[in-house]
Amino acid sequence: MTTLANPARAPLLERVNAVIRRIIGAPDFSAYLRHQSVRHPNCTPLTEKEFLDEQLTARYSTPGSRCC
Template sequence: MSLVDLLRTQCAEAWSAAKATARLAIGLPDYDAYVEHMRARHPDATPMTREAFAVERMEARYGRGKSRCC
């Protein structure tokens, strides 16, 4: 592996880590991590779609049908 390839790989890994950290900091769930978890720990189950995952996470965070002020 050349030095350029190594640097490219390290930059890509650092960027992925930075994106994950930013998502956690602002409360956005990580769909890709969820899918990896499902494949590793629950191979028989079908993962939710990205849209269903987003809805489920919002409901889990803010409550189902509950009104919440700031």
């Protein structure tokens, strides 16, 4: 869990991975888990599948994530 708690300590490959994912617009599940563990330690976070569904549905239902 150390890599989750502190992104700066994650291996290089994982950090590159996270950067590219953000740029191509993929939801970042580990960032979400990190956020939950710090801000809402007592709540059960969504599973990865639930999180992805929620994020993708939102992304593809409003204008504002893609252009002409």
